[in-house]
Amino acid sequence: MSRSAELADLIRTRAGSAPVQFGLILGSGLGALADQVQGTAIDYADLPGFPHAGVTGHAPRLMIGDLEGVRVAAFGGRAHYYETGNAGAMRLPLEVLKALGAGGLIATNAAGSLRADLCPGDLMLLDDHINFSGLNPLIGEPTDRRFVPMTAAHDPGLRARLRAAAEAEGIPLPEGVYAWYSGPSFETPAEIRAISRLGADAVGMSTVPEVILARFLGLKVAAISIITNMAAGLSDEKISHEHTMAMAPMGAAKLERVLRRMLRDVAAPLPG
Numbered sequence: 001m002s003r004s005a006e007l008a009d010l011i012r013t014r015a016g017s018a019p020v021q022f023g024l025i026l027g028s029g030l031g032a033l034a035d036q037v038q039g040t041a042i043d044y045a046d047l048p049g050f051p052h053a054g055v056t057g058h059a060p061r062l063m064i065g066d067l068e069g070v071r072v073a074a075f076g077g078r079a080h081y082y083e084t085g086n087a088g089a090m091r092l093p094l095e096v097l098k099a100l101g102a103g104g105l106i107a108t109n110a111a112g113s114l115r116a117d118l119c120p121g122d123l124m125l126l127d128d129h130i131n132f133s134g135l136n137p138l139i140g141e142p143t144d145r146r147f148v149p150m151t152a153a154h155d156p157g158l159r160a161r162l163r164a165a166a167e168a169e170g171i172p173l174p175e176g177v178y179a180w181y182s183g184p185s186f187e188t189p190a191e192i193r194a195i196s197r198l199g200a201d202a203v204g205m206s207t208v209p210e211v212i213l214a215r216f217l218g219l220k221v222a223a224i225s226i227i228t229n230m231a232a233g234l235s236d237e238k239i240s241h242e243h244t245m246a247m248a249p250m251g252a253a254k255l256e257r258v259l260r261r262m263l264r265d266v267a268a269p270l271p272g
């Protein structure tokens, strides 16, 4: 049996066997939403092969249970490339998510803004991304499944659901392009000018590997950024991890409402 199948069995033994519908990767500042899932918490430490996800502000555990009438698997904390140098660090968790029956994944992150109309505390729905790191979580995958198409990788149907949920909540949810920068150092102002010319609206250190892995596994995926700062050189504010962590809750409250609303709509779809 594969490792992901074994872990899915272990999780079902502890959390019940009903299939999971959605996975949620909860980034900086969204740990509180994981706590609102009614179900079973499993520490990553109890799931052999799961990453340590050691960044401050991320609680490394998996919550399996009900959120707004939908069975979800919420990853409170993710592994980043910059922690270990492994771009595929989230592969096993996402394989397990797939093995638990999920069809969709929503990823969240904190990001810096490259656009004057995207301010700290705002949300941005990713309509596409730029892999500015040049890394790829599928390097080393031996099968031809590695040649994953990335056209419409950010699922149009899921994005429409998220936009509708945001509109119903009265929360602006502009779309934009997210550039993945490896981190852990922040970007230089010259890098930000370069990324901006390449077409990015926001920049961050996560999510793109997960989107690639999700498509590889056949999961529909969408992602939302919480803008925590203007990117390097675009404002006088000092950029730091502490600042990111301090600003994330502003957007997190809105993002929680959008996600809850979307799940409620999934549980009880409106006619038509």
Ligand code: HPA
Residues within 6 Å of the ligand: 110, 111, 112, 113, 181, 186, 187, 203, 204, 205, 228, 229, 230, 231, 232, 239, 244
């Ligand atoms: N750059 C990269 N990652 C980030 C930023 C940023 O400005 N803000 C939050 N995460």
